[in-house]
Amino acid sequence: MDEADGYFGERVAAAYDESSGDMFEPGVIDATADFLAELAAGGRALELGIGTGRVALPLARRKVPVHGIDLSRAMVARLRAKPDGDAIDVTIGDFATTKVDGTFSVAYLVFNTIMNLTTQAEQVACFRNAAAHLEPGGCFVIEVLIPELRRLPAGQNVVPFQVSPTRWAFDIYDVATQATSSNYIEVVDGRGEYRSIPFRYVWPSELDLMAQLAGLRLRERWDGWTRDPFTSESRKHVSVWEKPAD
The missing domain is CATH 3.40.50.150 (Vaccinia Virus protein VP39)
Known part of the structure; x- marks a missing residue:
């Protein structure tokens, strides 16, 4: 960052x-x-x-x-x-x-x-x-x-919103604090890269x-x-x- x-x-x-x-x-x-x-x-x-x-x-x-x-x-x-x-x-x-x-x-x-x-x-x-x-x-x-908390089954705190052979993106929720983060994993030239951005819903x-x-x-x-x-x-x-x- x-x-x-x-x-x-x-x-x-x-x-x-x-x-x-x-x-x-x-x-x-x-x-x-x-x-x-x-x-x-x-x-x-x-x-x-x-x-x-x-x-x-x-x-x-x-x-x-x-x-x-x-x-x-x-x-x-x-x-x-x-x-x-x-x-x-x-x-x-x-x-x-x-x-x-x-x-x-x-x-x-x-x-x-x-x-x-x-x-x-x-x-x-x-x-x-x-x-x-x-x-x-x-x-x-x-x-x-x-x-989108209705998409969270009991005991789950992760919601994927993009999936492809080279990119995965998912949100992580903490319903107790309203903290969330969007997380991205990308494969570039055969190497994985990860980044995360915090939010508050x-x-x-x-x-x-x-x-x-x-x-x-x-x-x-x-x-x-x-x-x-x-x-x-x-x-x-x-x-x-x-x-x-x-």
């Missing part, structure tokens, strides 16, 4: 866009950017964990000024190398605590990135940081998965309480960016919390 960039150093950054291929499909990106542009309503947007600019660049093309925060210089370098990437302001730092100038109409944290904060205290701090950057009436948006109700602690209130919750209803069968949710206008 590159200490300066956390778990998203040069090796991860170099392959990130390809390894997250489904999330780069035009339909996914357009739905995400359209949703956020509507909430921005002509104002500024703050992306927590801007990464390689998957969302920020199409949002900026919709005439929404975007400022990003990210700990990984390697990921931001990939953003800078893309067309119009240099036009987006980025502050290097921990998005749970780093402050930037000005206020924003919308702040957002997508693709499970809230789980990169591995303690409840850090996740609460992230909500407070987002709220502090919002103008009255502004919104904080999170896209995050629903923990979080439930919608817990996120709502974090929002209340930050002075925000739930405005809407959907199954995804196309605003399909959120149900007990949903595998992820897009939630919007609002900072009271008064």
Whole structure:
């Protein structure tokens, strides 16, 4: 692990866009950017964990000024190398605590990135940081998965999610602490390589309480960016919390 960039150093950054291929499909990106542009309503947007600019660049093309925060210089370098990437302001730092100038109409944290904060205290701090950057009436948006604990038989704590002759990937859960990790084993040139990234999974109700602690209130919750209803069968949710206008 590159200490300066956390778990998203040069090796991860170099392959990130390809390894997250489904999330780069035009339909996914357009739905995400359209949703956020509507909430921005002509104002500024703050992306927590801007990464390689998957969302920020199409949002900026919709005439929404975007400022990003990210700990990984390697990921931001990939953003800078893309067309119009240099036009987006980025502050290097921990998005749970780093402050930037000005206020924003919308702040957002997508693709499970809230789980990169591995303690409840850090996740609460992230909500407070987002709220502090919002103008009255502004919104904080999170896209995050629903923990797949129903896939765990009694006594099991491992869920595989990718198996091939050269790559194995699996999540390990600790249901007592909500700690989890995604683990990858790859065979390259006949040699096995292993890496592990820790997360903390979080439930919608817990996120709502974090929002209340930050002075925000739930405005809407959907199954995804196309605003399909959120149900007990949903595998992820897009939630919007609002900072009271008064």
